[in-house]
Amino acid sequence: MTARQLVVHHDKALMAQAAAARLITRIVDAQSARGTASVVLTGGRNGNALLAALAASPARDAVDWRRLDLWWGDERFLPEGDAERNVTQAREALLDRVPVDPSRVHAMPASDGEWGGDADAAAAAYAAELAAAARPENHAAVPSFDVLMLGVGPDTHVASLFPELPGVRETERTVVGVHGAPKPPPTRISLTLPAIRSAREVWLLAAGEDKAKAAAIALSGAGEIQAPAAGAYGRSRTLWLLDAAAASRLPRDLYPPA
Numbered sequence: 001m002t003a004r005q006l007v008v009h010h011d012k013a014l015m016a017q018a019a020a021a022r023l024i025t026r027i028v029d030a031q032s033a034r035g036t037a038s039v040v041l042t043g044g045r046n047g048n049a050l051l052a053a054l055a056a057s058p059a060r061d062a063v064d065w066r067r068l069d070l071w072w073g074d075e076r077f078l079p080e081g082d083a084e085r086n087v088t089q090a091r092e093a094l095l096d097r098v099p100v101d102p103s104r105v106h107a108m109p110a111s112d113g114e115w116g117g118d119a120d121a122a123a124a125a126y127a128a129e130l131a132a133a134a135r136p137e138n139h140a141a142v143p144s145f146d147v148l149m150l151g152v153g154p155d156t157h158v159a160s161l162f163p164e165l166p167g168v169r170e171t172e173r174t175v176v177g178v179h180g181a182p183k184p185p186p187t188r189i190s191l192t193l194p195a196i197r198s199a200r201e202v203w204l205l206a207a208g209e210d211k212a213k214a215a216a217i218a219l220s221g222a223g224e225i226q227a228p229a230a231g232a233y234g235r236s237r238t239l240w241l242l243d244a245a246a247a248s249r250l251p252r253d254l255y256p257p258a
């Protein structure tokens with residue numbers, strides 16, 4: 001497991017702007033090194049705020065949007081175009097405003113698509129799409145994501161991996177259908193912890209007082225079944241991006257720095 005790094009911003013607006021700047025730099029670096037970049041987006045308020053900040057940043061033009069693959073960490077299993085779908089919100093916040101290559105925007109299936117209401121079949125189809133994009137040298141069933149972002153829920157969930165539900169226990173599959181999620185809607189699709197951990201960098205976003213307990217639990221040695229955020233880390237970097245309110249209950253040996 002890579003050591004976790006914590007960055008605490010004054011408030012959630014600053015956190016979104018700083019994270020957007022960080023993401024631009026990371027994409028530009030990856031494109032310079034390998035010609036292309038691969039990023040996994042998260043749903044939720046903080047993920048959307050980051051995308052909106054990115055859309056508003058003059059530096060966004062440093063990114064070669066056509067050489068970027070976008071994937072999702074999870075999706076709410078709803079009809080195409082539903083305002084609650086993570087991809088719909090990402091399009092509104094950013095993707096409709098930049099020249100992305102539509103064939104490289106890998107949205108998770110909708111509930112009125114090819115797989116109908118079968119979230120498990122839709123999850124298997126997304127796993128196949130990921131596997132097809134993986135290169136032999138990745139030695140994995142998913143591409144080598146440069147950055148994978150995750151919003152942290154007040155119950156420590158990440159993506160749609162909720163405490164104690166079967167999804168967080170999955171050790172083989174890279175994508176699962178989720179049933180009975182405590183956060184609406186109950187049916188979802190999610191990357192699993194093994195898929196998340198194949199990313200080079202995993203960034204966890206937590207802002208607001210209601211995330212303080214979750215951040216403290218996940219960062220204090222909790223198990224991943226009870227606290228899924230504790231099991232999210234990247235191969236070369238695990239970065240927690242917090243605002244002061246979300247960092248307010250961290251143990252003193254973690255924050256503030258000595």
Ligand SMILES: O=C(O)[C@H](O)[C@@H](O)[C@H](O)[C@H](O)COP(=O)(O)O
Nearest residue numbers: 043044045046151152153158159
């Ligand atoms: O579909 C979703 O709702 C998510 O992807 C979910 O995992 C989200 O990221 C967290 O619940 C944090 O959400 P907030 O940033 O809104 O608190």
